[in-house]
Amino acid sequence: MRTIEVDARGLSCPLPVIRLAEAARDAPANTRIVVLATDPAARHDIPAWCRMRNHELHEMTEVAGASGTGEPAGQSTYPTYLRFLVLVPPQRSKAAGTGSGSARSSAPT
Amino acid sequence: MLPAARTTLMAALDAGWADPRRLYAEGRAARALLDQAREVLAQGLGVRPAEVSFLPSGPAALRAGLEGLRYGGRRHGARMVASAVEHSTILTTGRYHAAMAQDPSLWAEVPVDRLGRVDLSALEQAVAIPGTALAAVQSANGEIGTRQPLQRAHALCLAHDVPLLVDAMASLGRDPTPEHFDVLAGDARSWGGPSGLGVLIVPERTRWRRPGPVSDVEHGRTDVEPMVALALSAAEAWRQTQATREDQSAVSSALVRRLRVAVSGLHDVEVVGDPHDRLPHVLTFSALYVDGEALVVELDRRGFAVGSGSACTSSTLEPSHVLAALGVLTHGNVRVTLPLAAIAPSLDDDVSRFIAELPDAITTVRAHLGACDL
Numbered sequence: 001m002r003t004i005e006v007d008a009r010g011l012s013c014p015l016p017v018i019r020l021a022e023a024a025r026d027a028p029a030n031t032r033i034v035v036l037a038t039d040p041a042a043r044h045d046i047p048a049w050c051r052m053r054n055h056e057l058h059e060m061t062e063v064a065g066a067s068g069t070g071e072p073a074g075q076s077t078y079p080t081y082l083r084f085l086v087l088v089p090p091q092r093s094k095a096a097g098t099g100s101g102s103a104r105s106s107a108p109t
Numbered sequence: 110m111l112p113a114a115r116t117t118l119m120a121a122l123d124a125g126w127a128d129p130r131r132l133y134a135e136g137r138a139a140r141a142l143l144d145q146a147r148e149v150l151a152q153g154l155g156v157r158p159a160e161v162s163f164l165p166s167g168p169a170a171l172r173a174g175l176e177g178l179r180y181g182g183r184r185h186g187a188r189m190v191a192s193a194v195e196h197s198t199i200l201t202t203g204r205y206h207a208a209m210a211q212d213p214s215l216w217a218e219v220p221v222d223r224l225g226r227v228d229l230s231a232l233e234q235a236v237a238i239p240g241t242a243l244a245a246v247q248s249a250n251g252e253i254g255t256r257q258p259l260q261r262a263h264a265l266c267l268a269h270d271v272p273l274l275v276d277a278m279a280s281l282g283r284d285p286t287p288e289h290f291d292v293l294a295g296d297a298r299s300w301g302g303p304s305g306l307g308v309l310i311v312p313e314r315t316r317w318r319r320p321g322p323v324s325d326v327e328h329g330r331t332d333v334e335p336m337v338a339l340a341l342s343a344a345e346a347w348r349q350t351q352a353t354r355e356d357q358s359a360v361s362s363a364l365v366r367r368l369r370v371a372v373s374g375l376h377d378v379e380v381v382g383d384p385h386d387r388l389p390h391v392l393t394f395s396a397l398y399v400d401g402e403a404l405v406v407e408l409d410r411r412g413f414a415v416g417s418g419s420a421c422t423s424s425t426l427e428p429s430h431v432l433a434a435l436g437v438l439t440h441g442n443v444r445v446t447l448p449l450a451a452i453a454p455s456l457d458d459d460v461s462r463f464i465a466e467l468p469d470a471i472t473t474v475r476a477h478l479g480a481c482d483l
Contacts (some may be wrong), residue, residue, distance in 0.1 A: 012421065013401075013419065013421060013424075014398055014478070017397070017398065017479060018483065021397075021398065021483040025483060036223075040420060040428065041419070041427075041439045043433075044436070044437075044438075044439045045438055045439055047437060048438040049438070051436075052377075052379065071444050082394070098173055
């Protein structure tokens with residue numbers, strides 16, 4: 001399973017979600033997307049995006065200090081940040097890129 | 110502010126300038142005007158005049174309501190409970206008291222569902238905990254429009270002998286007046302009155318006591334003497350708004366329905382709040398991949414004054430706690446609050462123009478971020 005990383009630290013809303021959406025648009029099914037973000041809105045908006053776009057938010061963790069393992073260089077610039085693991089669904093619905101209607105009706109989680 | 114309220118305000122500045130506590134003729138005249146305003150609002154709210162106090166703003170009234178219930182219930186305990194979508198005055202005051210006492214258990218925020226409605230079973234569990242001095246639940250949320258089940262909330266608070274503080278700042282004059290509360294707070298702006306006037310309703314049965322030295326102002330519920338002209342203007346606005354409330358509500362609801370249909374047809378836009386059980390004049394939505402601040406500015410450029418709960422539009426750079434509590438998108442958020450028809454005679458045309466211009470405004474703002482093909 002392929003994993004790609006979106007480092008959106010230092011970007012403010014709605015850029016982290018836009019970077020995630022770009023990565024998800026171009027990624028094959030079952031890709032794992034790791035998103036790093038420092039914007040306070042990302043805590044709410046990345047889960048909301050996953051719900052609207054039928055992607056699974058596998059985990060959301062707060063990363064503090066130098067405890068991260070395998071994190072990219074530059075983490076010292078951001079003492080704390082959020083790390084999201086998003087799974088691109090196995091079957092990409094055709095609506096994924098175009099159908100706001102299906103995204104809206106997918107409210108129950 | 111309603112034109113009639115403005116006229117009353119100007120006239121009352123001349124007639125009611127004196128200190129209503131003075132015994133000379135001008136003071137007595139001011140007292141008579143203040144009493145008259147109080148009677149109008151008491152009658153409208155279904156309470157006695159002695160139960161109505163004027164405070165300097167809606168949030169000031171709300172804060173006073175909370176502090177007085179807390180102090181009045183101090184023998185029960187100091188714990189406070191509120192829905193997670195209450196006005197920030199409630200949330201910051203509650204958190205402040207818990208922090209000062211270094212006891213997080215003194216403050217509980219009750220979650221809401223995706224539509225913003227308070228979880229009644231969680232509320233019941235929260236008020237059942239001994240030592241709870243009060244619970245705060247709003248009549249409706251001014252940001253997303255969702256109404257709260259006040260009757261049931263009040264019943265379960267009553268069962269645990271916990272007084273219910275109701276914030277009606279978003280609904281008074283727009284919706285039927287709440288009947289289920291132990292303390293009620295409102296703001297004259299919601300019914301077309303002037304800014305700078307809040308009302309605090311403390312029924313005689315409620316155990317409420319203002320912390321601090323005894324005051325002889327406004328039945329002892331504040332130490333700020335109200336401006337008589339503001340109170341009289343607010344009372345005039347109330348009379349006007351109440352006389353037309355049902356028609357007004359029907360007009361607003363129809364316009365909001367039109368807005369809802371148009372907005373929910375837009376690409377990647379999610380309408381927020383309860384679609385049915387809601388304030389008649391508010392519609393809120395969030396647009397994916399849109400900078401809320403940029404959209405507010407773009408709509409302003411096109412002649413529309415809208416609100417937003419997005420982080421980039423707030424002074425703290427934190428997104429709206431209401432949108433966060435619902436678990437909906439906080440960015441690209443727009444809140445449309447329809448004014449009263451007497452204030453905006455061209456409302457119908459304005460809504461049509463808004464519907465016509467919104468798609469282009471959203472596309473423009475998305476294009477700035479290169480986010481049109483996601």
